[in-house]
Amino acid sequence: MTSLNGAGQIALEVNNLQVTYYTDSGRVKAVDGVDLTLKAGERLGLVGESGCGKSTLALALMRMIKPPGRIEAGSAIIHTDMGSIDLLKLNEEEIRQARLSKISYIPQGAMNSLNPVMRVGKQMIDAMRSHIPRASERELTERAEQALESVELKRSVFRMYPHELSGGMKQRVCIAIGILLSPKVIIADEPTSALDVVVQRQVMETICRVQEKIHAAVILIGHDMGLMAQITNRVAVMYAGKLVEVSTVREMFTDPLHPYAQALIRSLPNLDNKGIFQGIPGLAPSLLRLPSGCVFHPRCEHAMEICKSAPPPKSVTPAGRFVSCHLYDEQGNRAHVTGHKQKPVASP
Amino acid sequence: MKIGYLVRRFLFLVFVVWTAATVLFFIPRLSRVNPIRERFAEIQRSTGYAPRDLENIIKAFETKFGLDKPLIEQYLDYMGSVLRGDLGVSLMRYPRTVVDLIGQALPWTVILLTVTTLLTFLIGTGIGALAGWPRSPSWVKGMVTPLMVLAAVPGYLLGLLLIYFIAFRAKLLPLSGAYTTGRFLGPELSIEFILDVARHAILPALSLILTSVGFWALGMRGMGVTVQGEDYVNFAEHKGLKQGRIFYWYYVRNAILPQVTALALAFGSIVSAGILVENLYGFPGIGSLLNAAILANDFFVIYGIGMITIVAVGVSMMIIDLTYPLLDPRIRYDRK
Ligand SMILES: Nc1ncnc2c1ncn2[C@@H]1O[C@H](COP(=O)(O)OP(=O)(O)OP(=O)(O)O)[C@@H](O)[C@H]1O
Ligand code: SF4
Ligand SMILES: [Mg+2]
Numbered sequence: 001m002t003s004l005n006g007a008g009q010i011a012l013e014v015n016n017l018q019v020t021y022y023t024d025s026g027r028v029k030a031v032d033g034v035d036l037t038l039k040a041g042e043r044l045g046l047v048g049e050s051g052c053g054k055s056t057l058a059l060a061l062m063r064m065i066k067p068p069g070r071i072e073a074g075s076a077i078i079h080t081d082m083g084s085i086d087l088l089k090l091n092e093e094e095i096r097q098a099r100l101s102k103i104s105y106i107p108q109g110a111m112n113s114l115n116p117v118m119r120v121g122k123q124m125i126d127a128m129r130s131h132i133p134r135a136s137e138r139e140l141t142e143r144a145e146q147a148l149e150s151v152e153l154k155r156s157v158f159r160m161y162p163h164e165l166s167g168g169m170k171q172r173v174c175i176a177i178g179i180l181l182s183p184k185v186i187i188a189d190e191p192t193s194a195l196d197v198v199v200q201r202q203v204m205e206t207i208c209r210v211q212e213k214i215h216a217a218v219i220l221i222g223h224d225m226g227l228m229a230q231i232t233n234r235v236a237v238m239y240a241g242k243l244v245e246v247s248t249v250r251e252m253f254t255d256p257l258h259p260y261a262q263a264l265i266r267s268l269p270n271l272d273n274k275g276i277f278q279g280i281p282g283l284a285p286s287l288l289r290l291p292s293g294c295v296f297h298p299r300c301e302h303a304m305e306i307c308k309s310a311p312p313p314k315s316v317t318p319a320g321r322f323v324s325c326h327l328y329d330e331q332g333n334r335a336h337v338t339g340h341k342q343k344p345v346a347s348p
Numbered sequence: 349m350k351i352g353y354l355v356r357r358f359l360f361l362v363f364v365v366w367t368a369a370t371v372l373f374f375i376p377r378l379s380r381v382n383p384i385r386e387r388f389a390e391i392q393r394s395t396g397y398a399p400r401d402l403e404n405i406i407k408a409f410e411t412k413f414g415l416d417k418p419l420i421e422q423y424l425d426y427m428g429s430v431l432r433g434d435l436g437v438s439l440m441r442y443p444r445t446v447v448d449l450i451g452q453a454l455p456w457t458v459i460l461l462t463v464t465t466l467l468t469f470l471i472g473t474g475i476g477a478l479a480g481w482p483r484s485p486s487w488v489k490g491m492v493t494p495l496m497v498l499a500a501v502p503g504y505l506l507g508l509l510l511i512y513f514i515a516f517r518a519k520l521l522p523l524s525g526a527y528t529t530g531r532f533l534g535p536e537l538s539i540e541f542i543l544d545v546a547r548h549a550i551l552p553a554l555s556l557i558l559t560s561v562g563f564w565a566l567g568m569r570g571m572g573v574t575v576q577g578e579d580y581v582n583f584a585e586h587k588g589l590k591q592g593r594i595f596y597w598y599y600v601r602n603a604i605l606p607q608v609t610a611l612a613l614a615f616g617s618i619v620s621a622g623i624l625v626e627n628l629y630g631f632p633g634i635g636s637l638l639n640a641a642i643l644a645n646d647f648f649v650i651y652g653i654g655m656i657t658i659v660a661v662g663v664s665m666m667i668i669d670l671t672y673p674l675l676d677p678r679i680r681y682d683r684k
Binding site for chain 2: 062064066096097098099100101104105107110111112113114115116117118126127130131161163174177
């Protein structure tokens with residue numbers, strides 16, 4: 001499942017995205033200078049410890065950051081056949097129109113994401129009508145029922161209330177809503193975390209199938225590295241608000257570049273088995289009081305003097321891998337090789 | 349299954365009404381005051397007339413009204429006649445019947461309280477909904493506090509202030525009554541009369557609305573704050589819905605559910621809700637009648653008013669029970 005299905009065209013381009021929460025105890029830089037490029041049809045996994053800013057990144061792209069949060073800087077450009085738009089520059093009405101039609105979000109808590117007093121079908125039609133107000137009721141009903149079928153639900157779900165559906169069915173309804181208008185980018189924020197393992201797998205496969213059908217780019221947020229390995233094309237590892245490495249699945253699992261990514265992969269029970277990320281030694285940093293230099297240095301086994309003072313550069317290897325660590329120079333070559341380091345996890 | 353539920357629900361209503369009516373029957377009897385003796389004492393005070401064989405006359409009246417029988421027998425008699433639709437005669441306005449007195453007073457109360465209850469519900473719920481909505485301007489969010497202060501003022505005190513400043517000092521509105529007695533002999537169907545009634549009803553209505561709108565606002569804001577943070581409201585925004593649609597169909601529609609239950613109960617208790625205010629404004633409704641009946645220990649009028657109150661509450665509870673599944677599909681008839 002790790003092939004790029006006709007990927008080529010760039011769908012989403014994120015540059016220097018910064019989001020800050022102004023909390024009572026101080027400023028929390030939850031997303032700090034994130035760059036990311038997604039191609040149409042591509043599936044990117046976004047992993048990282050709880051609280052590292054994954055959901056904040058997703059919500060920023062949807063322009064759904066609420067006070068005390070603020071998007072401080074950056075751009076998020078979606079390329080469509082009709083031209084390019086910067087999500088972060090749109091006004092209220094424009095971003096409203098862009099939601100669901102250009103970029104859609106499948107929420108973390110699908111259990112409660114459907115209005116309990118409204119039939120499923122009405123909620124789907126509601127969503128479409130707010131973007132195509134002049135469409136006929138019949139046409140919208142047909143589209144909604146087709147969307148339900150494409151996520152393996154019966155058409156009759158259209159007339160049901162959310163409480164009549166199981167958790168997996170609700171999640172599928174949310175996916176069906178997410179693809180109603182064939183958006184360029186779909187963000188699924190831990191879409192399966194509340195479901196049992198079998199249903200998780202089915203739901204993920206459903207996301208992949210409908211995504212391939214509409215050729216959208218997908219950002220899949222989650223903790224389950226095993227699931228990521230089977231489903232995604234590339235994996236982005238986030239640590240304390242920053243991306244530390246973005247590589248293809250194969251590269252990430254056989255030769256992770258960043259020490260945090262290495263620790264992450266090593267902590268998996270077995271490369272071939274699925275495994276849920278258990279955590280690595282040391283405490284996740286408080287985003288309120290971040291270490292100087294490289295934010296990972298207190299936990300890093302490769303830490304050097306320079307890591308304590310200077311933030312690491314952003315490097316891109318010739319193969320297109322992104323890594324941000326003093327161990328690599330701007331071209332992504334291993335720059336500092338010192339004696340007391342332990343051996344790399346694997347070599348290319 | 350639905351018919352079975354209806355039958356069960358109706359039997360439950362009968363049981364509630366019967367229990368409440370029984371309790372109601374015995375409470376006024378705890379007082380040892382004899383209403384007939386009181387009535388003659390009052391006649392003597394006001395007219396100086398005192399019949400010579402007072403004790404015999406009292407006895408005769410007691411026999412006539414059945415008040416000399418054992419309490420249990422009286423209870424059974426009363427329940428029997430209630431079933432026949434007969435609420436007895438008034439002790440204080442004999443020979444007028446309880447049905448007659450209530451029939452005269454009830455329309456006034458129903459009109460005044462129906463209008464004020466509806467208005468209070470709409471205004472309070474509206475303000476509360478806006479106050480709980482994160483995008484509202486801060487002055488709207490702050491509106492609930494002064495309303496709560498107002499709600500803490502007793503209704504009659506606020507009523508007195510309104511009477512003093514608006515009716516007495518500024519002479520903008522009439523002081524009391526339901527219509528200008530000098531102008532009309534009695535209720536009639538004309539534009540002038542209706543306008544006159546409306547003018548008289550403004551101050552009582554205002555007292556009722558101002559003192560309870562805060563509770564509705566507070567209740568709605570509380571639910572609103574909870575609902576606005578729900579995933580389905582967020583997801584509605586992710587879907588790209590317009591704010592107005594999210595506000596009404598996703599936010600208000602869910603937050604209002606407990607308010608609707610409260611509204612049904614408020615409608616059930618309109619008979620008793622206006623007692624203080626009605627008395628203050630000399631408004632000829634059920635509240636004034638009940639007040640007079642309690643002062644005169646007029647058992648049968650108290651029972652009569654009590655009965656219609658209980659039935660009104662019971663029936664509105666039944667109605668809300670039966671219609672609630674339409675509002676909230678998660679509730680079903682066949683669930684326990
Ligand atoms: N509304 C908010 N107000 C203040 N701080 C917030 C808010 N939302 C998130 N944060 C902070 O921003 C940081 C990133 O949160 P975010 O929800 O993006 O993490 P996450 O990676 O999605 O975590 P998880 O895996 O648990 O979902 C956290 O440290 C959190 O404390
Ligand atoms: S920059 Fe230094 S501390 Fe940070 S991950 Fe690389 S080696 Fe470790
Ligand atoms: Mg999250």
